Amino acid sequence: xxxxxxxxxxxxxxxxxxxxxxxxxxxxxxxxxxxxxxxxxxxxxxxxxxxxxxxxxxxxxxxxxxxxxxxxxxxxxxxxxxxxxxxxxxxxxxxxxxxxxxxxxxxxxxxxxxxxxxxxxxxxxxxxxxxxxxxxxxxxxxx
Numbered sequence: 001x002x003x004x005x006x007x008x009x010x011x012x013x014x015x016x017x018x019x020x021x022x023x024x025x026x027x028x029x030x031x032x033x034x035x036x037x038x039x040x041x042x043x044x045x046x047x048x049x050x051x052x053x054x055x056x057x058x059x060x061x062x063x064x065x066x067x068x069x070x071x072x073x074x075x076x077x078x079x080x081x082x083x084x085x086x087x088x089x090x091x092x093x094x095x096x097x098x099x100x101x102x103x104x105x106x107x108x109x110x111x112x113x114x115x116x117x118x119x120x121x122x123x124x125x126x127x128x129x130x131x132x133x134x135x136x137x138x139x140x141x142x143x
Contacts, residue, residue: 015098022084023094031085035078096139103136 025034055062087097110129113119121129 019084019094019098022081023088025085025088027089031082034085035081038081099139100136103132103139107132107136 084097084101087101088094092100107129110121114121
């Protein structure tokens with residue numbers, strides 16, 4: 001399997017597990033403590049990734065290559081984690097929350113991609129956007 005398919009497969013599998021584990025998180029746990037444990041474990045696992053992706057120089061030199069986007073990413077990940085944790089505690093179904101959030105995010109990324117990265121959607125892409133909007137409405141309606 002090429003990196004093209006393997007990478008998206010890893011993202012899909014991780015996303016499914018992410019939502020299952022978020023939904024399974026006890027409502028008794030303080031959200032801040034739960035996220036602290038999550039990020040402590042993630043830090044340890046990230047450190048282990050150095051075995052797969054070894055440094056080409058020392059840690060200090062590697063850290064100097066990090067830009068503002070890594071720090072900004074931390075804020076967005078924290079918002080994502082807390083948002084889904086609170087959404088599930090508020091009663092969102094696991095089968096709907098991820099779809100609603102991902103479709104809405106995808107719709108927001110369409111103009112973002114055009115403005116920041118000069119991406120140009122095709123007519124087929126725009127038809128898909130329309131289908132996504134209809135789908136978002138359909139999955140968001142409570143029965």
